[in-house]
Amino acid sequence: MARIKIELPSQFIYQTEIPVRITDLNYGGHMGNDVLLSMLHEARMQWFASLGYPSEVAIEGVGVIMTDAALVYKAETFYGETLQIHLALTDFNKYGFDVVYKIMGKQSAKEIAHAKTGLVFFDYSARKISPIPPPFLQKVKD
Template sequence: MDGYPFVLPYQVRISDINYGGHVANSAVLDFFQEARIAFLRQLGGFTELAIGDGCGLILPEAQLFYRAEMFHGDLLEIGVRLRESQRSAVVLEYRIERQGTLTAEGSTVLVAFDYGARKPRRLPAAFVERIRCLQAAAEEGSPFP
């Protein structure tokens, strides 16, 4: 998937289907989360609850654009890439394709969050370093580090 250094294969399950017989919008957000979890793990063994220095990530904003129907059994590819990183947040973009055809796309804002103190905080240095490596590799057209 061009421009997306990380791609997760996914097969649509029956639980992803709504009353209209196609993938529900809410399921697409679940697809984004599945890909994000795998992306974070590949990025450096991170999880949504542990990105270093005692903090995790919290998702205050998500955008979803449903471009084409998806059906039970469809084999999808879910691409993840970094759009930007800020002092305490990262923005990830997602693209879902079925056999090269765009079916959905969107983005999420992820804020560093100290779950113990219940407040946002700065992104940990090790996480920022891995994100910077990813940005540099993407700009050079290199594969996911």
């Protein structure tokens, strides 16, 4: 089976820290793989909030919807670690873009994972994709 490879950009536009909670551990005693996607969602929400958007469904009159996700694990992480989640935007098109993440352990200094989520803008009232709103594009391109 071919391995997924996620190309990391040279620069990231946003960083946040999220602690690994005791409830994030699985039966193996390390953070569960399902938890990482939730942490990426939290990091993405914090980034949207930093741009003045309180919700992923309230971005210049439309919202975003995830079209795909890829996760590549590099190391285990455990309770007590704080994850540093770095976020970058790539592959813009008419309707959306990819968010690329680098996840590092703050205390361990280990590279924990790389990830990518594809987002498209979505008009939730019409239930269809929508072009990227120009005011949003201007905020993220500056």
